[in-house]
Amino acid sequence: MELIRGLHNLRPEHQGCVATIGNFDGVHLGHQVVLRQVKTKAQELNLPSVVVVFEPQPREFFAGSQAPARLTRFRDKVERLAEQGIDRVVCLPFNRRLASLSAQAFIEQVLIRGLGVRYLVVGDDFRFGCDRSGDFNLLKRSGDEHDFDVVNTETYEVGAERVSSTRLRQVLADANFVLASQLLGEPYQISGRVIHGRKLGRQLGVPTANLSLKDKQPALQGVYTVLLTGDDGVVRMGVANIGNRPTVDGVRPALEVHLFDFKGDLYGQRVRVVFCCKLRDEIRFSDVSALRTQIEQDLQTARGYFEEQDMGSGQPVPLAHNALRL
Known part of the structure; x- marks a missing residue:
């Protein structure tokens, strides 16, 4: 697996991919369902699978010590993404410059010029850009204009509840390591x-x-x-x-x-x-x-x-x- 740090390290040969964007904190079973969705489409289109992550995570940048606890250190996250068979991880430094990008500029600089994305998998509640002004509908319109598809992520449930990083943090706070293992697919x-x-x-x-x-x-x-x-x-x-x-x-x-x-x-x-x-x-x-x-x-x-x-x-x-x- 290839790790690329920053947009400036993207090269012309990195153009064209099936991608998803998110924190992927924990790389739990819910994340793994999304990753399989990305990999399946990448194989179908004969394109590399790409995960775009941020470091620090956006809420850590804005909230500092008040941000949610970190489930997975960056190195562990990258290793777990590699274990899931992802071809490429693009890590964007989340700083004031990136935080100030408009939603449209993010699409143009990251998705179109940077990655040349052909197929994008994100949640329908995904927000991005300055003041979180970008949403799923904007991505769909941009995809129609620039010839790339945008689809919803698939969800995964354990015990009739959606598996999420928020739920996993609470389970760990409760010291329920058996359930944590079920949400992660391995012990915490x-x-x-x-x-x-x-x-x-x-x-x-x-x-x-x-x-x-x-x-x-x-x-x-x-x-x-x-x-x-x-x-x-x-x-x-x-x-x-x-x-x-x-x-x-x-x-x-x-x-x-x-x-x-x-x-x-x-x-x-x-x-x-x-x-x-x-x-x-x-x-x-x-x-x-x-x-x-x-x-x-x-x-x-x-x-x-x-x-x-x-x-x-x-x-x-x-x-x-x-x-x-x-």
């Missing part, structure tokens, strides 16, 4: 490279693997049982804290994972962390001693959780056979 996970932190976990006797969340507000907040896979492909059990770490004056969202009985070194490795069960919310403790006591309780509870799974009682750990691919 976060991947990233293990970086050096402040070594506070080591000082507390619980060394952690730290993953930066790139200042993106995560969809999860709290302490969870997790499964982690690193470069060696081994699945390891542990406990993760995801949030701002208020007791130690954390200022940026971070994911910290403590692995049971692990003595190795994960620095620099790209790991995947699958979330299994929520233990508690993230809270501010009166002092580090109180935090250490709670961590010990968390570790004991987490070990009990995994022991129950091994014995076959309770809900199974929500893993698919290919859930931890690297």
Whole structure:
């Protein structure tokens, strides 16, 4: 799959495609239905399939910290789009210049001159352009004028409700990881490279693997049982804290994972962390001693959780056979 960053990197050979536009945050089953729709038409017309995304996502640009939580980091999103068989991802930097484009200018610069789109798949509630002035009807009229087709996206339901990023955020906030897995088609996970932190976990006797969340507000907040896979492909059990770490004056969202009985070194490795069960919310403790006591309780509870799974009682750990691919 080809990743193109910015309109300026589009070349004449990129003209002509079947495309869709959106955030595709999570690349859940609803998105996957749309992607299959795009791929099927692309194969029929013998054209490449293209997904146009934005970074940051538009609501992140306008709302900042008040924007909805990010379900999928950009790299994970691109990887999942590649796994779906998409030929090309065009990532447009969402900045003031793009935000100020009129709807008609967006059509001309992005769809016609940039992509030479032949067939476009979008929702009938899709809005675009400055002040969200463009809509499905404008796209249809432009398609008639410039000889490209515009059709509705197909919807997908689980449990008689439409699968959407908004619904998935709520399911994760409720820590319903079984349903989240059903909406995604695989367990909910976060991947990233293990970086050096402040070594506070080591000082507390619980060394952690730290993953930066790139200042993106995560969809999860709290302490969870997790499964982690690193470069060696081994699945390891542990406990993760995801949030701002208020007791130690954390200022940026971070994911910290403590692995049971692990003595190795994960620095620099790209790991995947699958979330299994929520233990508690993230809270501010009166002092580090109180935090250490709670961590010990968390570790004991987490070990009990995994022991129950091994014995076959309770809900199974929500893993698919290919859930931890690297």
